[in-house]
Amino acid sequence: MGPLTPDNYELVLGLICFFLIFGVLGKVLLPRIERLLAEREDVIVGGAARAEAAQAEAQRVYEEYRAELAAARQEAAQIRQTATEQGAAFLAEVRAEGQQQRDELVAAVKVQLAADRVIAEAELREDVVQLAVELASRIVGEPLGDLPRTRAVADEFFERADQAAGEVQGSGAHA
Template identity: 45%
Template structure:
């Protein structure tokens, strides 16, 4: 029974109790505590949070600016590199062309020198051949003269020891031979 009585008493006090509505004292203390916490948070914590957010925002913006500047600098360096590379290629092309022209000029000069040297050698050879021909002709003349004097002396039967007479006979004989050679050449032509 005692349990029943206690249960009824608890049931009556519970009927006055409203769980959704707080008691007035608790409401006032809770509101004051909330206001104190709100003032402390607003005075100390919010400015530090805002300062930290501003610093991070500045760091991010500064980082973006630095990244943009670095990217612009890298692009400028790349453009400069490309320009220098194009200039170097152009210069190399120009140098190759100059080398080709110089090579062609050197070949032409060497060819001219070789032709001049060949002409000089041919002329020297021709003059040497002409000199040797003249020498051979002189020797032949002397031998033919000696032989013709001997032959004429045998034919005439007298000695042609006189040098003036010898020379006239030799010259006449050689002129006759040259005249016969010319007529032979004219007939064959």
């Protein structure tokens, strides 16, 4: 027999080995290969599905974050507005209180100045009377301070001076 025609024995032995190997491959290796391919497909397809699910979850979380951020910004704007209004009200209150204190202080100072003016005017009038009596006593050459009429003359003089000053102030106010 030639190289192209095999022996029956070799042919049968080759066919048995072929079917034996084919059977082992079909029963043992092919299920494993199919399981591996199914696992890979699950990993690939399932991974894509899980990735899409994760992406959808991430998008949902992002939208929630944006909504919370917008709400926080709006709340911050309201807080700023409230604080501005409260600050303006507080400032107005402080200004009014300061104005009231200033007015009270000015009124108290005016009263004190008027009282000081009256006291100073009384002291000055007394000094003027004493100086006038002393000067008149020097001119006349006799002491005039003991005369009862001296005080009446001085009071009459100051009364006329006050009336004249009142008329001048009254006409100055009308002009």
